[in-house]
Amino acid sequence: MISILRIGHRPYRDKRITTHVALVARAFGADSIFIDTHDEKIEETVHAVCKRFGGDFLIQTGVSPMKIIKEWKGQIVHLTMYGETITDSLRVLDNKKNLLIIVGAEKVPPQYYDIADINVSAGNQPHSEVAAVAVFLDRFTHSSWEKKEFQGNMTIIPSKHGKKVISNEKTE
């Protein structure tokens, strides 16, 4: 079980970035995302993607981060540009155990740096939590997302040019 915990989400300002974090989590092999601030719109967007493209990804907004952390049975990492390199982090993480990945929006309160078993960076340069989640999950799961079947109503077939889509969606 791999879950993302998104903290500091501000619905107006972070709407699109947090949506990207959620969709990346789903596409790259996480099972669920928890978002601290209640946000129905993001829930709707993610549910709509799951309905069309499949998989059983779970989203929950309006959660208490500390409650999630306290009840988490497994490892906890915090993604930050200040963290350890991914390569060195993977030496201490066990990819057979549950993993909670904390991802902040803007400034993260100091306690999260301590709560995490390890702070991990996808490069020590400022860039994007969306990219950090993708690259970290890619490495942690040994790219198992590449083989994952989502079995949705819409399936896209890889193609060098044009679009190849198998759709079982009902027209209403």
Added chain:
Amino acid sequence: MISILRIGHRPYRDKRITTHVALVARAFGADSIFIDTHDEKIEETVHAVCKRFGGDFLIQTGVSPMKIIKEWKGQIVHLTMYGETITDSLRVLDNKKNLLIIVGAEKVPPQYYDIADINVSAGNQPHSEVAAVAVFLDRFTHSSWEKKEFQGNMTIIPSKHGKKVISNEKTE
């Protein structure tokens, strides 16, 4: 030389996503980004990051995509969820040649699917152009970003807990 060409950028709506695309491009080994719509704010943000954290990443906004494409000497890929898998794409791409990476915001006009030498997907699921750029660059460059020295005024030292920063910034 690796460049990103961001098309369909709408300054108000895409401000943060395109900024993330630019910073990810810089952090994961691209040399420059061209953005079709003029946007001084993104230029300022990226210049500020380069000034503090180093490197000679170039940003240019308000460009003609077709002019960039026409004058490009090298390979062109278009990142899209409809594209070929990264693994299969890398068999036809040459990482010693220049590479222009087209990244759309929302719906991309059909001509870009044809102009690219190959359409490439970082997974055929809907997620994020920010993640697609990161994962594609990671694979295309064989993760050379991990060794890159930016030699900026601010250098972050990887750390399992807390923040370790070497700063040569002048206080004014």
